Amino acid sequence: MNVSRFLGRILVASLAIVAVTAANAQTVKIGLISTYSGPNAQYGENIERGLKLYMKHNADRLPAGVKVELVVRDDGGPNPDAAKRLAQELIIRDKVDFLAGFVWTPNAMAVAPLITEAKVPTVILNAASSQITTRSPYFVRFSFTEWQVSYPLGQWAAKRYKRAYQIVSDYAPGYDSEEAFAKGFSEGGGQVIGKVRVQLASQDFVPFMQRAMDAKPDVVYGFVPAGKLSVQLMKAFSDLGMDKAGIKLIGSGNLTTDEELQGMGDVALGKVTTYHYSVAGDRPANKAFQAMFTKEYGNKVVGNFVTVTAWDAMDAIYAAIRAQGGKVDPDRSIDLLRNYKSPNSPRGPISIDPETRDIVQNIYVREVRRVGNQLANVELDVVPNVKDPWKELNRRK
Numbered sequence: 001m002n003v004s005r006f007l008g009r010i011l012v013a014s015l016a017i018v019a020v021t022a023a024n025a026q027t028v029k030i031g032l033i034s035t036y037s038g039p040n041a042q043y044g045e046n047i048e049r050g051l052k053l054y055m056k057h058n059a060d061r062l063p064a065g066v067k068v069e070l071v072v073r074d075d076g077g078p079n080p081d082a083a084k085r086l087a088q089e090l091i092i093r094d095k096v097d098f099l100a101g102f103v104w105t106p107n108a109m110a111v112a113p114l115i116t117e118a119k120v121p122t123v124i125l126n127a128a129s130s131q132i133t134t135r136s137p138y139f140v141r142f143s144f145t146e147w148q149v150s151y152p153l154g155q156w157a158a159k160r161y162k163r164a165y166q167i168v169s170d171y172a173p174g175y176d177s178e179e180a181f182a183k184g185f186s187e188g189g190g191q192v193i194g195k196v197r198v199q200l201a202s203q204d205f206v207p208f209m210q211r212a213m214d215a216k217p218d219v220v221y222g223f224v225p226a227g228k229l230s231v232q233l234m235k236a237f238s239d240l241g242m243d244k245a246g247i248k249l250i251g252s253g254n255l256t257t258d259e260e261l262q263g264m265g266d267v268a269l270g271k272v273t274t275y276h277y278s279v280a281g282d283r284p285a286n287k288a289f290q291a292m293f294t295k296e297y298g299n300k301v302v303g304n305f306v307t308v309t310a311w312d313a314m315d316a317i318y319a320a321i322r323a324q325g326g327k328v329d330p331d332r333s334i335d336l337l338r339n340y341k342s343p344n345s346p347r348g349p350i351s352i353d354p355e356t357r358d359i360v361q362n363i364y365v366r367e368v369r370r371v372g373n374q375l376a377n378v379e380l381d382v383v384p385n386v387k388d389p390w391k392e393l394n395r396r397k
Contacts, residue, residue, distance in 0.1 A: 026066045026326040030317065031090030033083055033111075034101040034125075036074040040227055042259065043103045043306060044074065047125050050303070050310025051100075053296055054318075061318055066326035068318075071096055075107055078171070078200065083107035084114065091118045097328050098123060098317060103306075105129040105172045112136040119330040121320075121337060123313045126306050129172040130390035133357045138330070140337045140357045142313040142350075143306070144276045146176040147390040149252045150223070152363050152383045153274040154184020157250060161218035166195035167208050167233070168223040177223040177252060180389065185221075193217055203229065205236035212247075213240055219248040226254040226305070231264060238267040253277070253377070256368050259302040261375045268368045268375055274383075276361050277305040277347040280376040289346040308346045316340040316352075349385070358388045 032051070036044035048070075055068060062068065071094050073086040083102070090096045091114065099115060099122040102108040108127040112135035115122045124132060124141040133139045157164065164185055168174035174197060182192045194215045196208050212220050220242070222233050234256075237249050249255075253275025256268055279290060279302060289311065293303035320336040321328060341351040348362040365381040 026063075028066065028068050028098070028317075028321055028326065028328055029094060029096040030068060030070050030098045030100055031087070031094060031096035032070050032072045032101045033075055033086050033090070033099065033107070034072070035077050035103045036072075038077045040077055040103065040225070042227060043126065044101075046259070046301075046304055046307045047101065047103075047310045048072065049293070049297060049301070050307035051314050053293060053303075053307075054311045054314040056296070057292065058315075058318060061322065063322060063326040066321060068321070075101075075104075078104040078106055080106045080110035084110040087111040087114050091115075091120055096120065097330075098333070100313060100317075101125050102127045105132060108132050108139070109135060112139070115139070121330055121333045123317065123337070125309050125313055127173075129176055130358075130388055131172070137357075138334055140316075140334065140352060142316065142352075142359055143309045144361070145358065145388045145390065146173045146223070146252065147180040147388055148361075148386050149274045149276065149363055150177045150180035150221075151184040151389040152365075152386065153221075153250065153252065154181040154186075154190070155188050156184075156272075156274065156365060157181075157219060157221070158185045158188020158190040161190060161248070163191055163193050163217045164219050164221055165193060165212040165215050165217040166221045166223075167205070167212060168195070168197055168221075169225060169229070170197040170199050173225075174223055176390065181221050181223075198224075200225070203232045205233045206239065209233075209236040209240050209242065213242050213245065217247060219250055222249060222251040222255055224254060226257040227260060230255050230257055231260050234264050234267055234271075243267075248272075253305065253366065256366075256377055258304045258377060261368065261377065264375070269370065271368045273366050273368075273377065274363055275305065275366060275377070276363055277308050278364060278366050278377040278379055279304065280371065280378055281347065281364070282379070283346065283348060285344045286346040305347075312342065312345050312347075312350060315342060348382075353387055356388060356391050358391065360385055360387050362386065 034044035105127045115138045116136045168178045258279040363383045364379040366377040
């Protein structure tokens with residue numbers, strides 16, 4: 001055979017294969033609405049790190065010819081109007097197949113009518129008010145609820161203390177946290193002797209801690225959004241010498257969030273919190289995740305609870321894409337997401353409750369201890385497979 005003719009046939013065949021591959025190529029778009037600016041910019045950064053880390057290490061788990069694209073938008077913080085506008089743009093103009101993110105409950109609530117009308121599966125990566133998933137059948141939550149972490153803490157505290165004072169941030173997750181702890185604490189025989197709500201914009205907790213100190217409780221329960229506010233709350237507790245007065249400080253894991261823990265210093269030592277994750281968790285899957293994270297991003301940043309949530313949520317999205325061969329249908333995607341299970345998440349076994357579309361996961365009782373030259377949230381005990389207690393309690397009515 002003529003060599004040039006033979007090579008020509010190979011070229012034609014190769015071009016035909018490329019053409020078929022291009023025709024079958026599918027891009028699944030995920031619209032990410034998160035916070036990248038302002039005092040809470042670390043949320044967006046940490047979430048995106050988790051998503052991209054998963055994508056980098058699991059590209060081979062997608063069907064042939066399928067790729068995933070992130071379309072990222074900054075909501076600037078708690079801003080329902082901005083979240084709604086960004087969601088409209090992503091749905092109508094960018095034609096995303098999934099939405100994800102939503103650090104703030106008000107922002108998630110604002111997009112509920114839009115995702116319901118457009119049938120866009122939407123994955124919650126942080127917002128923790130129990131009611132969110134009741135607002136649209138297209139919400140699936142991979143983070144946690146405040147009831148999940150605060151109700152077990154109330155039960156734990158009631159075995160050790162009699163009188164509690166509550167300080168929470170004045171927004172929906174704060175109200176959930178306040179109610180959940182009080183219910184768990186009172187059911188165990190404890191008494192809440194006072195409470196106060198602090199505006200989200202306030203960073204001065206001294207007046208509120210002073211009120212708590214004047215009430216002479218055994219323990220103060222504190223809740224603020226994870227991040228810089230937890231440092232300010234801890235500082236106010238220390239500056240007033242409340243620990244020296246014999247008053248204990250406990251809270252949800254937001255109180256001693258892993259990325260802020262080293263900057264808190266010795267005042268954090270001994271503080272007990274309940275949460276669904278700790279960087280220090282002694283599980284093979286967690287150690288592997290943290291090693292992978294450090295190799296990718298270095299040891300100056302922390303792969304924290306939202307980073308792990310993002311990793312898990314992307315695993316669920318990839319599983320839904322595989323099950324559909326890359327051609328995703330919104331109702332089929334929601335059905336797959338609401339039935340997701342993973343026995344080997346960095347935070348332990350997780351699943352989605354198909355009825356509520358909320359995560360089911362272990363809740364850990366943790367104490368801040370010094371491990372080597374670092375502070376760590378050391379897991380002392382576990383409450384296994386916790387569903388959202390708010391929904392469980394209201395389901396019984």
